[in-house]
Amino acid sequence: MFYREAGDFNTSYAEDQQTFPIKFDRYRYYVVLFIAIFVIPFIINDYWANSFLLPFLIYAIAAIGLNILVGYCGQVSLGTGGFMAVGAYACYKLMTAMPDVSMFIHVLLAGLITAAVGVLFGLPSLRIKGFYLAVATLAAQFFLVWLFNRVPWFYNYSASGQINAPERDTFGILITGPNTEAWATYMFCLIFTIASALVARNLTRGSVGRKWMAIRDMDIAAEIIGVNPLRAKLTAFAVSSFFIGISGALFFAIYLGAVEVGEAFGITKSFLVLFMIIIGGLGSIFGSFAGAAFLVLLPVLLKIVGVDWLGWPTDIVAHLQLVIVGGLIVVFLIAEPHGLAQLWRVAKEKLRLWPFPH
Numbered sequence: 001m002f003y004r005e006a007g008d009f010n011t012s013y014a015e016d017q018q019t020f021p022i023k024f025d026r027y028r029y030y031v032v033l034f035i036a037i038f039v040i041p042f043i044i045n046d047y048w049a050n051s052f053l054l055p056f057l058i059y060a061i062a063a064i065g066l067n068i069l070v071g072y073c074g075q076v077s078l079g080t081g082g083f084m085a086v087g088a089y090a091c092y093k094l095m096t097a098m099p100d101v102s103m104f105i106h107v108l109l110a111g112l113i114t115a116a117v118g119v120l121f122g123l124p125s126l127r128i129k130g131f132y133l134a135v136a137t138l139a140a141q142f143f144l145v146w147l148f149n150r151v152p153w154f155y156n157y158s159a160s161g162q163i164n165a166p167e168r169d170t171f172g173i174l175i176t177g178p179n180t181e182a183w184a185t186y187m188f189c190l191i192f193t194i195a196s197a198l199v200a201r202n203l204t205r206g207s208v209g210r211k212w213m214a215i216r217d218m219d220i221a222a223e224i225i226g227v228n229p230l231r232a233k234l235t236a237f238a239v240s241s242f243f244i245g246i247s248g249a250l251f252f253a254i255y256l257g258a259v260e261v262g263e264a265f266g267i268t269k270s271f272l273v274l275f276m277i278i279i280g281g282l283g284s285i286f287g288s289f290a291g292a293a294f295l296v297l298l299p300v301l302l303k304i305v306g307v308d309w310l311g312w313p314t315d316i317v318a319h320l321q322l323v324i325v326g327g328l329i330v331v332f333l334i335a336e337p338h339g340l341a342q343l344w345r346v347a348k349e350k351l352r353l354w355p356f357p358h
Contacts, residue, residue, distance in 0.1 A: 019201060022348075036190060041183040049182035050255075056296045057189040058250045061196045063276040063288035065243030070274075071282035072204055073236035074216030075125050079137035081269030082144035083241050085261050086114045087248030089154050092163045095176075095253070096156060103168050103175050103253070107192065110249040111242040117144075118241025125233045129219075141270055148261040164258040176253045185254050192250060196243050201285050203239065212236050213283075244273075278329055281341030290340040298324065 010016045020026040044053065062080060069075050090110040094101070121140040125133055148154050155163045167177030174180045175188050203209055211232045214222035223229050252259050259265070272295065280291020299321055306317040332339050 017205070019205070033194075037187075041187055044182045044186055046182050049186055051300050052296055053186055054189055054255045056292055057186075057193040058247050058255055059273065059276060059292040059296060060193055060289050061250070062244050062247035062273045063280065063292045064196055064200045064285060065240040065247065066273050067277045067280075067282065067284070067288045068200060068204070068212070068243070069236050069240035071277060071284065071287075072209060072216060073212040073233065073240075075122075075233060075236060076130060076134040077137040077240070078134050078267075078270050078274065079121065079141040079144070080244055080273045081265040081267060082141040083114050083118060083244040084248030084251060084269060085144055085148055085265035086117050086241075087111060087245030088252035088259060088265065089148055089163065089261070090114065090245065091249035091253050092165070093154070095166055095168060099166070099168070103170050103188070106168075107246055107249045107253075111245040114245025114248065115238040115242040118237045118244075119234050122234050122237030122241075125237065126230055138267075138270075141267055145261055145265060160260075162258055162260045163252070165253040168253075176257065178257070189250055189254055192246055196246065197285055197289075200239075200243070204285065208235065275325060275329060277339075279325075279332055279339050281339030282337065284338065284341035286344070287339050287341030290344070294340065295325065 010021075015021075020029055040053070062084060066077060066080050069077050087110045090113040091106050094106045094109055095103075098106075121137065124136040128136060149161065152158075152161075155161055165176040167179070168175055170188065173184045175184060204212070211222070211227045212235075214225070214227050215229055215232045215236075219229050222232075248265070251264070256264065276291035276295050277288060278291070279294055280289070281287025299318075302317050302321055302324075303314075306312040306320065307314055336342055
């Protein structure tokens with residue numbers, strides 16, 4: 001049966017610290033990975049790529065980045081949309097300045113540039129915390145959007161103020177531009193999503209992650225036992241901004257193709273990613289995926305059921321989505337602060353102990 005073990009047979013520290021200690025979890029992970037890599041690319045179409053798969057993969061990276069900062073390090077941030085804009089505009093400038101360089105390099109460099117900007121705006125966290133830090137990152141959000149709107153150099157002096165991704169290929173396969181194929185863009189985003197999840201998982205399980213969690217739980221006590229709060233907080237801002245910058249670069253170059261910063265990376269984007277980690281679960285990599293999947297799939301399902309099947313007006317369906325998301329946020333914050341990830345953990349424990357009550 002699923003999740004049934006007759007005992008603990010670990011014989012080494014490596015087995016005790018493995019990412020998936022339960023055998024069925026490992027099999028489930030391999031099956032999901034196999035389907036994502038070897039099945040979906042052959043059956044994917046443009047509708048499901050643009051409506052669910054691409055935004056899910058991109059938002060999952062952004063949610064992982066924000067979860068590192070908020071869930072693991074306890075530093076509240078409302079500037080996710082602005083940092084995604086940094087990644088998008090950095091990628092655009094790199095694509096136009098170095099057209100012969102691989103898109104992989106462009107996206108990674110965009111992430112590094114965003115990490116540097118994140119460290120700069122993370123400096124106030126050394127003096128303030130909680131609500132005041134949230135206001136400081138909110139100011140960063142508005143400042144970055146204003147900067148990209150007001151300085152023509154960022155959008156190459158375009159009359160419209162909009163940036164458009166030029167056509168670029170990787171290994172002879174078009175990745176950006178109007179003539180891309182769904183499977184190619186999906187695989188490109190999937191590579192970054194898997195790599196981001198693996199890097200984040202290993203960081204949070206190592207000494208760096210333990211320092212982040214010590215700062216989150218009680219920063220004064222963490223400093224007493226030898227954790228450097230300056231290094232821990234700025235490292236969290238850098239790593240978080242790196243992942244968010246990658247997601248912004250992919251969101252612009254792969255998913256949208258053309259963006260205007262106020263519309264694509266406004267304050268609503270910051271709240272959307274924040275809601276993903278609240279619903280999915282703070283301090284959980286799996287929760288980042290669960291929250292991203294839920295909030296990306298919800299409007300698609302509501303459109304299919306409400307508009308296509310029941311014939312409801314689109315404005316009613318849009319308002320219903322807001323009601324559902326708002327209600328779930330309140331419920332999770334009150335009843336289950338660790339979100340869908342904790343519900344999944346509880347369900348696994350119930351399966352392991354069934355039919356016994358304890």
